[in-house]
Amino acid sequence: MTYRLPSLNTLRAFEAAARHLSFKTAADELGVTAGAVSQQVKKLENSLGVLLFRRLPNGLLLTSEGETYLPAITQVFEDLTHATEQIAPDINSRKFRVGLCPAVRGLLPANWPHHNENLRRHVRECIETSDIDLLFDNELDCLIRPGGGPYRDLTLVVVTCPQRAHDLHFVCRPGTAECAQSRAILADLAQHLACCGK
Structure with missing residues (x-):
């Protein structure tokens, strides 16, 4: 057909x-x-x-x-x-290695992402970095940073941050923005950033 x-x-x-x-x-x-x-x-x-x-x-x-x-x-x-x-169950079963820019760290709980049991199921490791090349080298699954770019063929999801002049950028490899790990991280980020803006 x-x-x-x-x-x-x-x-x-x-x-x-x-x-x-x-x-x-x-x-x-x-x-x-x-x-x-x-x-x-x-x-x-x-x-x-x-x-x-x-x-x-x-x-x-x-x-x-x-x-x-x-x-x-x-x-x-x-x-x-x-x-x-x-x-390909590993797409949603593998834990992510997350890069977190030091400038973003202060906007989140001190023990992020380990403060949340759901995130612990999805995040294996969180390292402080703003190096986008770690995504291209497959050393990170996603990177959270306060803007930046260009990101070439990576996927960008913008996270609104009410208390900052600029929104945060959640950058990941193509095809992973909608997986369970990304959704859990994005939901937690949105919740904390919204609370901080009140």
């Missing part, structure tokens, strides 16, 4: 942009530029022959077609993740 489907990159761009209703935030998640996300979404819309977004001066709105399409596409990505984890 031949499948006539849009490219995976266009679908990823649509799904992220639809979740955030923002090309910029989707771009931060995917580690590309907002222009690249916009172009991928436009390419998808052209291939489908329908508009998925209404582009407004202050953001995006899903069209009725976009609202119908999003849950199905989200489910497809969840199914792909599940299928991958079934044949």
Whole structure:
């Protein structure tokens, strides 16, 4: 059977942009530029022959077609993740080696990440560093730093930090931003940074 489907990159761009209703935030998640996300979404819309977004001066709105399409596409990505984890369980069972920039250390509990039992299940080691090359050398699984870049083909997730002028950057290898380890680390970071901002 031949499948006539849009490219995976266009679908990823649509799904992220639809979740955030923002090309910029989707771009931060995917580690590309907002222009690249916009172009991928436009390419998808052209291939489908329908508009998925209404582009407004202050953001995006899903069209009725976009609202119908999003849950199905989200489910497809969840199914792909599940299928991958079934044949490659180490993706979500291996503990991460985390790099933590010294400038970020003061924003978190003194014993982070060992303060949280859930994180202890996902983090093997945490070292203080801001060296992005350790990710390229596979010596780290992710790096948390106060901005920076460029990150080339690495994945960037921006973590909002209310008490700082700049948000934090969670940088990881492609394909690992949605795994259980990354989700646990990001959730804990968001919780602590939100509390510090109050």
